[in-house]
Amino acid sequence: xxxxxxNPDTSRNTALFERAKxxxxxxxxxxxxxxxxVGGTPRFxxxxxxxxxWDADGQRYLDYIGSWGPMILGHGHxxxxxxxxxxxxxxxxxxxxxxxxxxxxxEIVRLVPSLEMVRLVSSGTEAAMSAIRLARGATxxxxxxxxxxxxxxxxxxxxxxxxxxxxxxxxxxSAGVPPEVVQHTLVLEYNNVAHLEEAFALHxxxxxxxxxxxxCGNMNFVRxxxxxxxxxxxxxxxxxxxxxxxxxxxxxxxALGGAQSVYAQSIPGFKPDMTVMGKVIGGGMPLAAFGGxxxxxxxxxxxxxxxxxxxxxxxxxxxxxxxATLHEVQKPGFYDALGARTRSLVAxxxxxxxxxxxxxxGDSEGGMFGFFLLEQLPQNYATVMGTDGLAFNRFFxxxxxxxVYFAPALYEAGFVSSAHSASDIDATVDAAARFFAGN
Ligand SMILES: *Cc1c(COP(=O)(O)O)cnc(C)c1O
Numbered sequence: 001x002x003x004x005x006x007n008p009d010t011s012r013n014t015a016l017f018e019r020a021k022x023x024x025x026x027x028x029x030x031x032x033x034x035x036x037x038v039g040g041t042p043r044f045x046x047x048x049x050x051x052x053x054w055d056a057d058g059q060r061y062l063d064y065i066g067s068w069g070p071m072i073l074g075h076g077h078x079x080x081x082x083x084x085x086x087x088x089x090x091x092x093x094x095x096x097x098x099x100x101x102x103x104x105x106x107e108i109v110r111l112v113p114s115l116e117m118v119r120l121v122s123s124g125t126e127a128a129m130s131a132i133r134l135a136r137g138a139t140x141x142x143x144x145x146x147x148x149x150x151x152x153x154x155x156x157x158x159x160x161x162x163x164x165x166x167x168x169x170x171x172x173x174s175a176g177v178p179p180e181v182v183q184h185t186l187v188l189e190y191n192n193v194a195h196l197e198e199a200f201a202l203h204x205x206x207x208x209x210x211x212x213x214x215x216c217g218n219m220n221f222v223r224x225x226x227x228x229x230x231x232x233x234x235x236x237x238x239x240x241x242x243x244x245x246x247x248x249x250x251x252x253x254x255a256l257g258g259a260q261s262v263y264a265q266s267i268p269g270f271k272p273d274m275t276v277m278g279k280v281i282g283g284g285m286p287l288a289a290f291g292g293x294x295x296x297x298x299x300x301x302x303x304x305x306x307x308x309x310x311x312x313x314x315x316x317x318x319x320x321x322x323x324a325t326l327h328e329v330q331k332p333g334f335y336d337a338l339g340a341r342t343r344s345l346v347a348x349x350x351x352x353x354x355x356x357x358x359x360x361x362g363d364s365e366g367g368m369f370g371f372f373l374l375e376q377l378p379q380n381y382a383t384v385m386g387t388d389g390l391a392f393n394r395f396f397x398x399x400x401x402x403x404v405y406f407a408p409a410l411y412e413a414g415f416v417s418s419a420h421s422a423s424d425i426d427a428t429v430d431a432a433a434r435f436f437a438g439n
Contacts, residue, residue: 006401012056016044037409038393040400048075050419053405061405062424066415069217069249069279072338072367073328074419080283080324087320093312100323101314107326108281108289112257114245114271118291119300120314124248124278125153127288128211130308131276132157135209135242137306138296143203145210145241147190149219149381149411152211152246152276162187190216191228191379196235204239209274211244214259217413218249219384221363221370222377226266233270242296248278248288249413252326254366255335262365283325285318334418338367341425342416345369348429356436367416384411395435402431 020027028034028042035042043055051074053063066072073080087100101120109115121127132144132155144157152158160170160182170187172179186203188195200207210232216222224232236243250259257264258277264270274296278288291297301307312318329335346362346369353360353373362371373391378384392410399406404427407414 008059008401008403009057010041010043010055010059013041013044016056017041032407032409032412035408037389038396040397042408043400043405050074050076051417051421051424059403061400061403062420062428064404064406064414064416064428066417067279067284068412069253069368069415070282070284072253072280072415072417073283073325074417077325077328077419079328080321083320083324084285084317087317090316092317093315095311098314098316098319100316100319104281104314104319104323104326107323108277108291111326111330112251112260112275112277112291114260114273114293115275115291116294117297118289119297119308120319121288121290121308121310122286122312122315122318123153124246124276124288125155126310127248127276127278127290128152128158128244128246129155131244131274131290131292132209132211133308134290134292134296134300134306135244135274137304138299139208139240139242141206141208141241142184143186143206143208144184145186145188145199145207147188147212147216147381149190149222149384150211150213150216150246151218152213153248156181157185158211160185160187162189189380189382190219190222191225193228193231196228196231200235200239204235204241207236207239207241209242209244210236211246211276213246213249214263215250215254215365215368217368217370219381219411220372220378221368221413222379222381222384223363223365224263225379226263229263229270230267233267233272236273242273242292244274244276245272246276248276250365250368251275251277252280252329253368253415256329259365280325280329281322282318283321285315285321286312287315287318287322328418335366338416338418339365341420341422342367342369344422345416345420345425345428346371348425349432352429352433353436355433356438358436367418368413369416370413372410395432398435399428399431402434404428404431 026034045053156177159174161173170185247258274292276290342364359375
């Protein structure tokens with residue numbers, strides 16, 4: 001990577017942001033893009049290729065966001081571009097079934113052993129919301145269990161934080177969500193086995209499902225411990241609740257079989273009952289899915305009584321993009337190489353910080369990583385949010401000025417693609433080392 005300038009020109013980004021703010025609330029179409037947490041001017045992306053994007057001022061950035069996960073092959077992968085171009089010429093959307101939907105469903109079911117059937121939708125939010133409706137319909141129960149810090153999209157019942165006590169249900173985290181809508185959502189502390197046991201002892205017979213990000217990328221990067229995940233599985237089975245893995249971020253990102261394949265290595269026979277996917281399966285196009293056992297999935301309309309639908313569901317261009325992406329990640333050694341490269345980034349940053357005496361730790365799985373300006377990896381949301389936001393912001397901006405684009409908030413994970421080279425990683429570590437050393 002060539003040396004990037006310090007304090008890049010941001011005049012066109014700034015002008016675009018001003019224009020955007022006049023018409024689009026906050027100037028953005030999804031809040032984290034606004035740089036509110038870190039301050040400064042969001043970069044308006046003009047184009048991207050491989051591991052890089054270029055902003056409206058012509059500055060180049062090494063991209064560790066990759067559209068928040070989908071771009072696992074980097075931007076503009078030739079095989080994916082070709083598949084999309086071909087699909088576009090055949091038509092954008094039909095509202096009638098297509099062969100590619102069948103192919104994509106076959107591919108997903110083949111690669112993720114817990115799935116017997118899937119339905120395709122257009123966003124992770126929609127997939128998680130639909131999975132919960134289906135879990136409620138299939139069990140005839142109302143209550144759901146989620147964990148603080150896990151994000152499952154922005155549907156009403158999931159915009160909720162912990163109530164004042166364990167026995168109490170959550171309170172909304174967004175205006176516009178009536179308390180009655182979240183009164184069936186129980187919010188527990190991540191990785192806290194005692195809370196989990198107590199909650200199931202109190203409410204187990206009324207719980208339709210437990211939804212979890214197995215490796216949580218929405219509180220930076222926090223893994224569910226193996227004992228905790230083991231208890232999640234056991235308690236769901238014991239109480240007749242469905243265990244839903246939200247693998248919108250981790251699916252085809254941390255391993256070919258998703259995070260569930262990672263836990264299956266430590267917990268023999270481990271499987272969730274349902275899985276929610278998105279991001280990588282669309283390769284950057286609006287596409288997501290939810291799936292599970294045949295017995296549960298057959299309760300969906302038109303077979304069953306649980307309604308779910310979508311005008312653009314299984315869109316022919318999106319499925320072409322997703323299929324091409326899934327074909328590429330199945331090439332031999334893909335995840336070994338991606339995992340090794342991502343580990344080398346985290347190890348390099350950790351060593352650079354240690355050399356300068358800066359507290360730092362990080363973790364990764366496959367092409368997903370997180371780091372903290374802390375001595376020890378946090379285990380839950382409260383610890384993540386208790387970290388020094390100002391120190392993170394200084395690090396973020398120093399890296400941005402040096403042409404490295406990390407997530408603009410300390411509670412977000414980062415992503416490495418197969419287009420990131422060893423020299424990209426070295427340049428990143430070098431830029432961080434210069435910052436840690438104070439120059
Ligand atoms: C991104 C994400 C979602 C929401 O997906 P959208 O496509 O943004 O609606 C849900 N769950 C997890 C774990 C995610 O990372």
